[in-house]
Amino acid sequence: MARALRRVTVERGVDGRRCTLLAFGGAGPMHAVGLAREFGIKEIVVPPVSGAFSAYGCVLADMSYTRQRTVHLSAVDFDAARFEQIRAAMAAELSAPLRAHGVPEQDHSTEYVGLLRYEGQSSTVSVPIALPLDLDALARAFTARHAELYGYATAEPWLMEALRVRVSSPSPARLARTAPGGETAPVDRVRCWFDPAAPSDTPRYDRAHIGAGQRIDGPAIIRDAWSTVVLPPSWRCEADALANLFLSEGSA
Numbered sequence: 001m002a003r004a005l006r007r008v009t010v011e012r013g014v015d016g017r018r019c020t021l022l023a024f025g026g027a028g029p030m031h032a033v034g035l036a037r038e039f040g041i042k043e044i045v046v047p048p049v050s051g052a053f054s055a056y057g058c059v060l061a062d063m064s065y066t067r068q069r070t071v072h073l074s075a076v077d078f079d080a081a082r083f084e085q086i087r088a089a090m091a092a093e094l095s096a097p098l099r100a101h102g103v104p105e106q107d108h109s110t111e112y113v114g115l116l117r118y119e120g121q122s123s124t125v126s127v128p129i130a131l132p133l134d135l136d137a138l139a140r141a142f143t144a145r146h147a148e149l150y151g152y153a154t155a156e157p158w159l160m161e162a163l164r165v166r167v168s169s170p171s172p173a174r175l176a177r178t179a180p181g182g183e184t185a186p187v188d189r190v191r192c193w194f195d196p197a198a199p200s201d202t203p204r205y206d207r208a209h210i211g212a213g214q215r216i217d218g219p220a221i222i223r224d225a226w227s228t229v230v231l232p233p234s235w236r237c238e239a240d241a242l243a244n245l246f247l248s249e250g251s252a
Helices: 002-008 028-039 050-060 080-100 135-150
Strands: 020-022 043-046 063-074 109-118 125-129 158-169 188-195 198-206 215-217 220-223 228-231 235-239 245-249
Touching: 002 028, 020 028, 028 043, 028 228, 028 245, 063 080, 080 109, 080 158, 109 135, 125 135, 215 220, 228 235, 228 245
Parallel strands: 020 043, 198 220
Antiparallel strands: 043 245, 063 158, 109 125, 109 158, 188 198, 215 235, 220 228, 235 245
């Protein structure tokens, strides 16, 4: 698991030690602290219903439709009329399924992204487009983003290779909030081996009864219907108003 983390952080130029580890899945919260220690991560978040996190995300996600179309418009002789024709047609096409689902037009949100590159360049840079289209502002945004990604930018003419349009509507589903709670008593106590020298007397908690703001010091086991959170000695856990558990070491 640590090698997989390195592939998506260090090998892409990201210092993973500065990131927060999101622990989901049935076994993710059980191994999270060990993985964080191995990698040097200081904070872990265990979301609610972590064992069904992907499905939960689908329920809460916005309804959206996205399409991308090659336009090949050069900055030198940019055809604004053709751009507008393509943009309007794509937006109308993507709005149709939302209307079919009963979403009113006023609840639609439309985003435009241009995929820009220099002439002769093989890779493109995604640049958000604001309407009405301002070519000077688009050029400045492309130059800044190119310099951020590649460390340089030039005054060469750019080319809009493609246009990406996304039409969305907010999901009616909402995250449930938990009430502030006092100190929840452990369900029971067990002996767990966190160190080869000797087992530790470890309380076990029912996650459903942990209120917002409650702090639990390790060692502890926190269980629910979805997963088991293992909190070793010297680690602490605190719940927020959306039932997320924040794990950190010591008093950090």
